Amino acid sequence: MSNPIKVLIQGTGFAGQGHAEAFRYAGAEVVGIVGRTPSVVESVAKELSIPYFSTDWQQALKDCKPDIVSIATPGGAHETPIIQAIEFGCHVFSDKPLSTTGDSAKKLYELAKEKGVKTAFASSFRYMPHVIHAKRLVEQGMIGEPLEVECISHFNLERDIPFGWSHRKEDGGGRLNNNFTHKLSIVTSIVGEEILSIMGEVRDDLGKAPIVEGVHNFKKRRDFIPSDLSDPTLKWGDSNVEWSYTVLAQLSSELAAKPVSVLFKHGGLQPRFNEDHIVVYGSKGAIYIKGHYACGPLYYYDENKQWTELPLPQDIIDNTPEGEGDTERNWRYLIRELVNDVKGENILPYQTFKEGAQYQQLIDLIRRNDNWIDVSQL
Missing domain, CATH: 3.30.360.10 (Dihydrodipicolinate Reductase; domain 2)
Structure with missing residues (x-):
């Protein structure tokens, strides 16, 4: 790909801002950012010199036509925008957790696999x-x-x-x-x-x-x-x-x-x-x-x-990439791998939605708390 890879960010907090800087570090162009609150997303966009900002994710996909989307919101807000981005043909970088249940995370992985888009899961x-x-x-x-x-x-x-x-x-x-x-x-x-x-x-x-x-x-x-x-x-x-x-x-x-x-x-x-x-x-x-x-x-x-x-x-x-802290450096490392992969370069395997789905299913099992054996009568 001769032109810079275009990235759309969802999320305006610590993760969203960190993802934006990480994609720029990897040589990508951050073309837009989406958030819930109009005043906040406008302020963050101006602070980070991001040209496009919106509160409407689907409209932003149409307007920005990104190659990659970055999901930087809490896990409970991941499923719908990830589905919309995959259906739009975008590669997806998602912070953890991939979703809030194993079934939901598995659905996202299977959809990405079906559509042939690249994914990265930031247990980084x-x-x-x-x-x-x-x-x-x-x-x-x-x-x-x-x-x-x-x-x-x-x-x-x-x-x-x-x-x-x-x-x-x-x-x-x-x-x-x-x-x-x-x-x-x-x-x-x-x-x-x-x-x-x-x-x-x-x-x-x-x-x-x-x-x-x-x-x-x-x-x-x-x-x-x-x-x-x-x-x-x-x-x-x-x-x-x-x-x-x-x-x-x-x-x-x-x-x-x-x-x-x-x-x-x-x-x-x-x-x-x-x-x-x-x-x-x-x-x-x-x-x-x-x-x-x-x-x-x-x-x-x-x-x-x-x-x-x-x-x-x-x-x-x-x-090791430069960065303010460990979290930021690790985002930059993984995002660099994803961007290079999208460019068609040879890279080492990295964690994708496959691991994101697997991890969420494991978390569901652990949260059951049903591994105990009653020995009170022994």
């Missing part, structure tokens, strides 16, 4: 530099056969963050949608993409959150926590999603004779005592990465039974 923390390094070390046999993976994180989120989409299952909220998707993507990237079995337990230990007007940018929601939570006029919304989860999975690995066991443990509201981490244990060694999303550094446990910090290889550093 697999592009953290230390994750890419760990993947390389495992492939090189540095730890022998991978046996077990442990993912531990505690976020200690403020309980009084204003009520919004993250508190509602029907809007794509919950820690499985917004944390587990990244963790699962990281682990499958390192060990192997085939998920064999899964079970889990979830818990809502929040209950409610204050309702506050004016929250637009998800990243700035903490700025709106009420100063007086005892104010009798303050309204409260009920949470209906998980804020903690424990998941066990088994993955197939080409490097292992048996399935690899994986533990995902996340407490969204619980404080951490030691570092959040991801560890890959093997028959000959182990890899430890600090941070809930593997921000690093990375340590290698060798045959001498010692942990040694390993620096990032220069080629991984050179291939």
Whole structure:
């Protein structure tokens, strides 16, 4: 394609603005942006120098004729605009979750496959530099056969963050949608993409959150926590999603004779005592990465039974996009892959709606909380 790839963005918040900058970084032309509120979408469009803005998605598709659309709204608002974009013939980049139910996400994947459009699913923390390094070390046999993976994180989120989409299952909220998707993507990237079995337990230990007007940018929601939570006029919304989860999975690995066991443990509201981490244990060694999303550094446990910090290889550093933070850099990495794919260039496989649909079906299974066996009479 000789002309710049044209992109239409849906969503004006943190994700929408981040997606717009990421597509520009990849050399695409952001031709329009769509939002719910006229004054907000106009303001964001002017701030980002986007020539077209609207509150009508279908009309924007007709007016802008984009090659790619970017879906940057909460998950509860994904299904209809994605269907409309696919029917229009657009390739689609969607933030996670792909949709709010496994059935809905599967329908989107099957439609995209039927129409022959390219899709990308932004469980994109697999592009953290230390994750890419760990993947390389495992492939090189540095730890022998991978046996077990442990993912531990505690976020200690403020309980009084204003009520919004993250508190509602029907809007794509919950820690499985917004944390587990990244963790699962990281682990499958390192060990192997085939998920064999899964079970889990979830818990809502929040209950409610204050309702506050004016929250637009998800990243700035903490700025709106009420100063007086005892104010009798303050309204409260009920949470209906998980804020903690424990998941066990088994993955197939080409490097292992048996399935690899994986533990995902996340407490969204619980404080951490030691570092959040991801560890890959093997028959000959182990890899430890600090941070809930593997921000690093990375340590290698060798045959001498010692942990040694390993620096990032220069080629991984050179291939990492610039960006304000990890989220922005990872969007840029995945979007660069999608844009290059649309251009017809040779690229490595990346996550598509296939994984987005699979992940949402897994989340539905985990949320059932039906893995318990009553042993009270034993």
